Amino acid sequence: MNPIRVESAEDRFACVEKELHHLAQPLSSLQCRLEIGLLLAVDAATRETLQESMAELKRVIAAFSRVREVAASALQSRSA
Amino acid sequence: MKVLVVEDDRALGSFIRKGLTMQGHDAEWVSDGEAALERLRLREPELLILDLTLPKKDGVEVLAEIQTWPTAMSIVVLTGRNNVEERIRCLNLGADDCLLKPFSFHELTARCNAIARRRGTTIAATLSHGPLVMDLLSRKVWRDGHPIELTGKEFALLEYMVRRQGECCSREDLLRDLWQVKAEAVTNVVDVYVNYLRKKLIGAMPEGGVNAPLIQTVRGAGYRFAMLQQNVA
Numbered sequence: 065m066n067p068i069r070v071e072s073a074e075d076r077f078a079c080v081e082k083e084l085h086h087l088a089q090p091l092s093s094l095q096c097r098l099e100i101g102l103l104l105a106v107d108a109a110t111r112e113t114l115q116e117s118m119a120e121l122k123r124v125i126a127a128f129s130r131v132r133e134v135a136a137s138a139l140q141s142r143s144a
Numbered sequence: 145m146k147v148l149v150v151e152d153d154r155a156l157g158s159f160i161r162k163g164l165t166m167q168g169h170d171a172e173w174v175s176d177g178e179a180a181l182e183r184l185r186l187r188e189p190e191l192l193i194l195d196l197t198l199p200k201k202d203g204v205e206v207l208a209e210i211q212t213w214p215t216a217m218s219i220v221v222l223t224g225r226n227n228v229e230e231r232i233r234c235l236n237l238g239a240d241d242c243l244l245k246p247f248s249f250h251e252l253t254a255r256c257n258a259i260a261r262r263r264g265t266t267i268a269a270t271l272s273h274g275p276l277v278m279d280l281l282s283r284k285v286w287r288d289g290h291p292i293e294l295t296g297k298e299f300a301l302l303e304y305m306v307r308r309q310g311e312c313c314s315r316e317d318l319l320r321d322l323w324q325v326k327a328e329a330v331t332n333v334v335d336v337y338v339n340y341l342r343k344k345l346i347g348a349m350p351e352g353g354v355n356a357p358l359i360q361t362v363r364g365a366g367y368r369f370a371m372l373q374q375n376v377a
Contacts, residue, residue, distance in 0.1 A: 081225070084224075085197070085224040085225050086224075088224035088244075088245035088246050089153045089156060089224060089245065090153075090155070091245070091246035092153075092156050092222075092224075092245040092246040092247055093153060093155040093156040093159060094246075095246050095247070095248060095249065096156060096159040096160060096163060096249040097155075097159055099163075099248060099249040099250060100159060100162065100163045100166070100249060103166070103281070103282075103283055104166075104283075104296045105296070106295045106296050106297075125246050128246070132226050133226070136226050136227075
């Protein structure tokens with residue numbers, strides 16, 4: 065008989081934190097690519113595209129950071 | 145500065161190595177903890193950039209092992225976990241700084257520069273030769289204070305020659321190092337770009353300035369970067 069898995073809120077927050085950790089990698093990689101791309105960009109159109117992409121990425125990272133803070137404080141208050 | 149990057153994410157590791165190499169560092173990259181320790185035993189860098197989540201041996205284990213060695217290496221730790229206890233542990237194990245992912249490449253290099261200043265090693269963010277100044281971070285160039293707009297390739301060519309000022313840079317070396325083309329290739333791309341660069345360097349001079357050539361042709365061999373004569377007021 066299969067045991068019933070009861071996922072506690074702690075388990076769910078820990079799972080969220082783990083996924084956020086995985087998400088941090090490609091976000092870092094994308095940020096580095098865009099910054100290095102801007103250093104190397106030759107024409108104005110490419111620079112503009114990269115700058116706009118960078119602006120969008122910063123919005124994504126800001127949202128990511130907020131979610132991370134919420135997950136961290138939820139985990140902390142659960143374990144307190 | 146010799147740098148070893150230890151990062152299991154292929155895209156991130158290779159981009160950090162590429163960016164550091166662009167800034168003039170001698171950067172290597174490995175992707176797991178065991179490879180890192182093996183590399184460190186063979187060649188100690190001045191700076192280690194170490195991700196914490198690594199296969200085979202994680203970053204904390206690598207730090208703990210390094211702590212037992214006599215080493216003057218500086219260490220910047222990269223982590224994707226917003227965990228204060230983990231950062232404290234890394235700092236207590238000998239890390240000089242911790243950077244939380246996602247991070248800006250410019251912030252990473254600024255922290256590396258700060259560490260280098262504390263070590264007493266300066267990392268050149270600018271190259272200057274006579275009246276020519278090159279900002280390696282923003283990829284901007286000035287001659288006697290006048291800005292010069294260069295393409296990426298022109299900048300790379302100029303930097304290559306300034307770093308070897310006084311030495312002859314052969315066409316073969318330039319083709320291989322800047323265009324990744326074999327020396328046997330039939331192409332005049334080096335001559336074309338040297339001409340572009342010469343025109344822009346001369347064009348930057350104000351009227352009445354002395355237009356002594358910065359880039360000299362070495363007949364049958366290549367090109368050489370030379371010192372400019374002082375401007376006549």
